[in-house]
Amino acid sequence: MLNIVGLGLSLKDISVKGIEAINKSGEVYIESYTSLSDYTIQELEEFLKTKIKVLHRSEVEEEKPFFQKDKEITLLIYGDPLSATTHTEILQEAKKKNIQTKIIQSVSIFTAIARTGLQLYKFGKTASIPFWTENHKPESFFDLLEQNQSIRAHTLFLLDLNPKENKFLSIKEALEVVQEIAEKRNFKLGKAIGCSRLGLESEVIKYDSIKNLQKQDFGKAPYCLIFPGKLNFSEEEFIANY
């Protein structure tokens, strides 16, 4: 049995079900520590009272030491195990190998966005804003903002990151990219919501004009941006607090 257990967004977000799975497991793995959480692997080991083997991305994608028949194994995932697409691939492969899997979900950025006061059922499709380089300036994420706005849905953008190289696209940089495309496409940008470390004690949420958001200090990553669609009264009232 392979338990794929979500750690959620902060140290104690893991569910009781997740703790029980770990306690039954012979081995506990985690995908290479990406320093996006507010705790270290050692702190996690102390909290979970278990030894954790850290896997590099290539081990997760190629060797896959967590595929062991007739042994209870747990693979820990930051956030919710089903929010990232790579993990459905693990599920598919486990099925082919005849290894039973159990998904234990947790808190995800996809529900933490409701902390802003915007309602989950009014969000449209989600995209990531990638790093731009001199020669590579992808715009496809912006199509999605246009699509969502066409049905007046809210848009969540996750900001790109490369923790291994300690590179995180900042809200300021992301907004520069967004503005550049908006000008080119003659798209009128309204106010936006900038968030950092959503779901953590130290989260920052700001609702303001693009210009003012760019001046804000959001502290450490991870970051996301929300472009609201049509706000209702209750949403208006709530986000006015930020």
Add this chain to the structure above:
Amino acid sequence: MLNIVGLGLSLKDISVKGIEAINKSGEVYIESYTSLSDYTIQELEEFLKTKIKVLHRSEVEEEKPFFQKDKEITLLIYGDPLSATTHTEILQEAKKKNIQTKIIQSVSIFTAIARTGLQLYKFGKTASIPFWTENHKPESFFDLLEQNQSIRAHTLFLLDLNPKENKFLSIKEALEVVQEIAEKRNFKLGKAIGCSRLGLESEVIKYDSIKNLQKQDFGKAPYCLIFPGKLNFSEEEFIANY
């Protein structure tokens, strides 16, 4: 301090953070037991090792006994505390009363839908399909399917329920309503995904034509329906299993 703690979808989905909040609380409340979970209040009390006071809807909306200054209180919510709109109202009112709040999130239907193999970032807006009566046949939920399909996003429909009267809109009935509107609007319905008790051990997920879904036995509520937008290869491969 008012802790608003999500119970998630099944008994042990509550987070460690949620358990800690309960253990610090003088009183623990829950909104009137709606029998949508697969456990009783007594089982919940035994699991959480605490006495729970059950509140009726009117007590949650009017008397609000959980607003107590200078006392640590926990209000338990099925699912995720921010997925339902009523709870942002509690947050707003607490703020006005100068009572500090802490939201402790949990597993939600908004992330559990990824158990189908569809990717969360490709979902559009969400609606509920209401009961139809002789004199009241609202269609507005269907506008949303049209909107989402216009941007090729997946659509989640939650099916209406009235646990107090033990009434639950079934997948068969909901699909009849959907078909009636689709015919009137000349909207071509493709295959859909019918789900019951998503996130529970006993969940059922079926991907099939409307006609075949209507013949399926989904067992007990809660139910939801998903109309996929554009499926990518990995999604196709995954849902082919159902």
